[in-house]
Amino acid sequence: MSVAAPHRHYGPSAFGDDLRRFWSLTITLSMTEFKLRYFGSVLGYAWSLVRPLLFFGVLYVFFTKALKLGQGVPHYPVYLLGSIVLWTFFVEATSGCVQCLLAREGLLRKMRFPRLVIPLSVALTALFNLGMNFIAVLVFALATGVEPRWSWLQLVPLIALLATLAVGVGMLLSALYVRFRDIQPIWDVAQQILFYGSPIIYVAATYDDAKQGLEPVAVTLNPIATLLTQIGHAFVDGSYPTAATAAGSGARLLIPLAFILGTFALGLWVFNREAPRIAERL
Amino acid sequence: MRTWKLAWPVAQPGAVASVQAAVTSTTSQPQARARTSRPSAPPAVAVQRVDKAFKLPHQQYHTLKERALHPFRKDAYDVLQAVDDVTFEVAEGEFFGIVGRNGSGKSTLLKCLAGIYDVDAGDLHVNGRLSPFIELGVGFNMDLTARDNVMINAIMLGLTRQQARERFDDIIAFAGLEEFLDLKLKNYSSGMTVRLAFSVAIQVDAEVLLIDEVLAVGDAAFQQKCFSEFHRLKDEGRTIIFVTHDMAAVERFCDRAMLLEKGKMVELGEPSSIARRYNELNFRRAIPRHGSEAGEERFGDRAAEIVATWFEDPEGQQIGEMGHGGVCDVCFEAVFHEAVENPVFGFALRNVTGTAVFGSTTDLEHGPTGAFAAGERAVVRMRLTNWLIAGTYTVTPSIARPGLGADAIDLRPDVAELIVYGWFPTGGITNLPHQFEVERG
Numbered sequence: 001m002s003v004a005a006p007h008r009h010y011g012p013s014a015f016g017d018d019l020r021r022f023w024s025l026t027i028t029l030s031m032t033e034f035k036l037r038y039f040g041s042v043l044g045y046a047w048s049l050v051r052p053l054l055f056f057g058v059l060y061v062f063f064t065k066a067l068k069l070g071q072g073v074p075h076y077p078v079y080l081l082g083s084i085v086l087w088t089f090f091v092e093a094t095s096g097c098v099q100c101l102l103a104r105e106g107l108l109r110k111m112r113f114p115r116l117v118i119p120l121s122v123a124l125t126a127l128f129n130l131g132m133n134f135i136a137v138l139v140f141a142l143a144t145g146v147e148p149r150w151s152w153l154q155l156v157p158l159i160a161l162l163a164t165l166a167v168g169v170g171m172l173l174s175a176l177y178v179r180f181r182d183i184q185p186i187w188d189v190a191q192q193i194l195f196y197g198s199p200i201i202y203v204a205a206t207y208d209d210a211k212q213g214l215e216p217v218a219v220t221l222n223p224i225a226t227l228l229t230q231i232g233h234a235f236v237d238g239s240y241p242t243a244a245t246a247a248g249s250g251a252r253l254l255i256p257l258a259f260i261l262g263t264f265a266l267g268l269w270v271f272n273r274e275a276p277r278i279a280e281r282l
Numbered sequence: 283m284r285t286w287k288l289a290w291p292v293a294q295p296g297a298v299a300s301v302q303a304a305v306t307s308t309t310s311q312p313q314a315r316a317r318t319s320r321p322s323a324p325p326a327v328a329v330q331r332v333d334k335a336f337k338l339p340h341q342q343y344h345t346l347k348e349r350a351l352h353p354f355r356k357d358a359y360d361v362l363q364a365v366d367d368v369t370f371e372v373a374e375g376e377f378f379g380i381v382g383r384n385g386s387g388k389s390t391l392l393k394c395l396a397g398i399y400d401v402d403a404g405d406l407h408v409n410g411r412l413s414p415f416i417e418l419g420v421g422f423n424m425d426l427t428a429r430d431n432v433m434i435n436a437i438m439l440g441l442t443r444q445q446a447r448e449r450f451d452d453i454i455a456f457a458g459l460e461e462f463l464d465l466k467l468k469n470y471s472s473g474m475t476v477r478l479a480f481s482v483a484i485q486v487d488a489e490v491l492l493i494d495e496v497l498a499v500g501d502a503a504f505q506q507k508c509f510s511e512f513h514r515l516k517d518e519g520r521t522i523i524f525v526t527h528d529m530a531a532v533e534r535f536c537d538r539a540m541l542l543e544k545g546k547m548v549e550l551g552e553p554s555s556i557a558r559r560y561n562e563l564n565f566r567r568a569i570p571r572h573g574s575e576a577g578e579e580r581f582g583d584r585a586a587e588i589v590a591t592w593f594e595d596p597e598g599q600q601i602g603e604m605g606h607g608g609v610c611d612v613c614f615e616a617v618f619h620e621a622v623e624n625p626v627f628g629f630a631l632r633n634v635t636g637t638a639v640f641g642s643t644t645d646l647e648h649g650p651t652g653a654f655a656a657g658e659r660a661v662v663r664m665r666l667t668n669w670l671i672a673g674t675y676t677v678t679p680s681i682a683r684p685g686l687g688a689d690a691i692d693l694r695p696d697v698a699e700l701i702v703y704g705w706f707p708t709g710g711i712t713n714l715p716h717q718f719e720v721e722r723g
Contacts, residue, residue: 010407011400021440028437036425110420111438112397112412180346276400279393280336 014268014275016114025113029121034128048129049136052088056081059201073203074237078141082235083200083228085133086159090166090224091191093126097170098177098184101278108279115275119174123167130159146236154234162227165260171267175274178281197222204229204246216248223256324409325371326490326521327378327395332404334365334390334545364390366545367404372523374409374489377516379532379539379553380525381560387545388525392416392494395523410489411440417494419479424468428459431467432482439486449485457481477504484511490521495528509535529557529703530672561603561701582681582690585620586654591679591698594663604668606704606713611663614679616692618654622683625651625691627662630678631670632696639670639711645684668702669712675700 016022038045060077073079097119101108104118142148177183197218204219219225230243244250274281339359364387372378382388393399394406396414421438422431432453436446454460457477467475493512512535516522526532532539532553539556541548541563549559593601594611604610612629628643642664644651654660662679676696683689 010397011394012397020442024437024443028434028443032423032426032430032434035430036423107421107438109393109398110414110417112414113438182346186346279398 011276012112012115012279014114014116014272022114022117025117026121026124029117030124030128033121033125037125045132048132052081052084052133053136055088056084059084063201074239075141075144075146076203078137078144078146079203079232079236079240080201081140082137082231083198085130085137086162086228086231087195087198087200087224088133089126089130090162092129093123093163093166094169094173095187095191096122096126097174098187099174101174101178102282105282108282115278116171116271119170119271120167123163123170126166127163141236149234149238151234151238155231158227158231158234161257161260162224164264165223165227168260168264168267171271172263175267175271175278178274178278194222194224198224199228199232203232204241216246216252219243219246220248220252220255221259223259226253226256323374325407326374326376326409327372327523328405328407328409329371329391329395330369330405332365332368332391332394332406333363333402334387334394334399335402336362336364336390338362363545365394365401368542368545368547369404370540370547370550372521374521375516375519377512377522377524377535377537379536379556380523380542381527381529381532381539381556382542383527383560383563385544386542388542389494390545391542392492392523392525396492408490411487412490412492413439413483413486413488415480415483415491415493418476418483422467422475422479425466427464427466428454428470428478429463432478435479435482436486439483440488441486453478453481453485456484473504480504480508484515488520490523491515492523492525494525527560529560533557533704557703558603558605561703579695581693581695585622585691586616586618586625586681588614588616588679588681588692588694588697590615591677591694593677593698593700596665602699603701603703606668606670606672606702609665609667610700611665612677612679613661613663616660616662616681618656618658618660620656622654622681622691624684625654626680626682626684627651628680628682629664630680631675631700632678633670633711634674637711639675640666643680643682650684669714670702671708671711671713672703673701675702 037048056077060080063080064071064076100118100122101115107113108115108118173183173187199218204225219229226243226247229241229246232240233242243253247253337359338361366387368387368391380388380391390399392414393416394401395408396412396416397408398414398416419435421435423434426434429450432450433443433446436449436453437443441449454463457474457480459474459478462470462474467478470478491512512522512524524531524536536553538551539553540550541556541559543563548563549556591614593604594613595601595604596609596611601610612631614627614629616627626643626645627648628641628645630641631639633639644662677698677700678693678695679697680693681691682693683691
């Protein structure tokens with residue numbers, strides 16, 4: 001069947017020795033997860049929408065009606081819903097990765113397969129969910145009068161970058177969690193900080209002149225802020241500032257870009273290094 | 283029970299005859315056993331000087347805080363050398379046994395072979411695809427249907443999606459579960475689940491199969507089916523590595539075997555000599571226990587005392603184990619504290635379940651034993667041909683006053699052990715000397 005090279009490193013590794021099998025496994029595992037989530041319950045897919053929609057509803061009522069936050073911002077509700085859905089994806093992918101290796105202990109201890117398949121399938125499941133949820137965002141956007149524009153195509157590379165960041169963080173967290181169990185609370189706290197440090201409930205560069213000093217810093221140093229800002233400009237309304245404007249200059253965008261790629265590389269390196277010993281350390 | 287009958291004809295209570303037929307058909311296999319290894323072919327599995335150690339920390343540091351608080355404290359740990367400098371080769375088409383006691387490192391070695399653990403040192407090569415039967419049904423999801431689980435499991439075991447789809451029907455047919463395809467696995471009986479898992483694993487079409495005592499699960503008919511299947515695969519030229527501590531199975535199936543003890547390879551060779559060596563290692567303590575032990579249950583008025591009990595071969599060597607069909611002496615030594623007229627000496631043998639399999643006394647077989655004075659010693663021997671099947675047996679020696687034997691002087695239950703090896707599946711507790719004759723007409 002498969003012709004194995006007689007001399008090769010034999011133990012478990014992150015990628016294994018057959019990339020086709022690697023992808024086939026990743027897709028199979030995430031499809032299973034996806035299936036289980038939606039077919040096990042009566043309302044199925046509706047449940048995955050309920051959480052972001054409810055969150056959106058609460059924030060929308062609170063910030064637009066009570067705090068009058070979105071006033072003067074065109075299509076603020078669309079931006080709010082879109083950024084919540086994207087944030088949900090990021091949280092689902094990264095938090096899901098933290099304990100994923102432990103959750104699949106039985107598999108890891110008894111079968112030989114590329115170890116990276118597990119965190120990657122968690123991220124892929126989150127991406128499937130994002131796809132489903134984004135349909136709701138699209139419907140909402142079109143219904144509230146957002147015009148389709150060519151710049152929507154920018155979403156593809158922007159979401160790809162967000163996914164890259166999520167996978168990078170996911171690999172890092174899942175590999176570290178095997179050694180240090182307090183990755184879980186640390187990441188819970190880090191997530192809270194990231195949530196408020198990213199323009200999710202607010203739109204970058206629009207609501208407060210007093211924040212002018214802080215904002216370019218946030219958009220430069222927090223890649224999620226950079227991505228959400230650019231997505232707002234490209235998807236919701238052209239009057240939103242671009243990431244370059246918000247950061248102060250186009251060159252500064254290299255920093256979040258380097259951060260995303262660096263996180264991915266670091267995550268990959270750490271995971272690859274830990275992979276052969278994951279089964280026995282669990 | 284109902285589903286069992288529907289799905290697994292061999293296991294039907296009424297189908298004993300067919301089970302027996304399966305048993306006899308495979309017992310003829312050892313004679314037909316042929317070395318299929320070709321000297322020129324590269325080995326299917328080559329293991330060279332493999333080491334594998336585990337660190338067993340005294341106190342596990344699992345949190346960053348603990349590390350931050352004690353940055354310079356060295357982690358105290360024991361090193362457990364699970365596999366220590368093991369070298370062997372398995373030829374293509376060979377049925378190879380790995381035996382050892384619990385904790386001897388055989389499962390660790392298997393996991394290294396399966397590519398689950400990384401080795402610390404040495405080389406390990408497997409030629410071709412390998413299918414581990416380490417645990418059946420790993421990754422089965424109880425909330426999915428059998429159909430989904432088969433696909434997922436097959437892909438996990440190394441098939442492509444396309445191959446899994448092609449073999450789907452064969453897998454289901456082998457398991458005999460056609461009617462339950464769309465049933466969720468949580469509604470399966472455990473037997474059905476195991477059959478499904480086994481079918482998937484067997485259809486993966488691996489060149490090398492690693493089997494880790496999976497056959498401990500399932501009923502006798504299922505085990506029989508598994509072994510028949512392994513034999514079929516072996517006849518097709520597949521290589522099978524079988525980890526067990528069932529010596530009977532090793533002698534019955536393996537071409538060669540290896541004995542591990544504390545991670546080291548003790549011996550590699552013929553299954554029968556490996557089985558003997560294993561029994562020596564495992565039951566060393568079974569060789570006679572002298573004197574009385576604390577807490578021992580003992581009966582009688584002690585006018586005489588049994589001071590030692592042991593087994594001997596016909597040459598007078600003490601033994602702790604013997605082959606089926608051999609001759610041995612069951613012996614004890616007695617010291618008389620008072621004069622006793624015609625004491626009755628006896629033995630009873632029990633198997634591990636506590637069933638008395640044999641017993642006899644001098645009253646029944648030998649006749650009056652004469653008078654013994656105080657201070658006199660006597661050694662009592664009972665010679666027997668061992669028709670007991672493989673297993674562990676204990677002996678209960680006794681001295682009683684003449685009569686019905688109820689008036690005990692000394693009786694020490696289960697005071698020595700004998701291991702019997704050799705495989706004669708008879709379905710009972712003995713293999714009596716027998717011949718068949720079939721007359722037509």
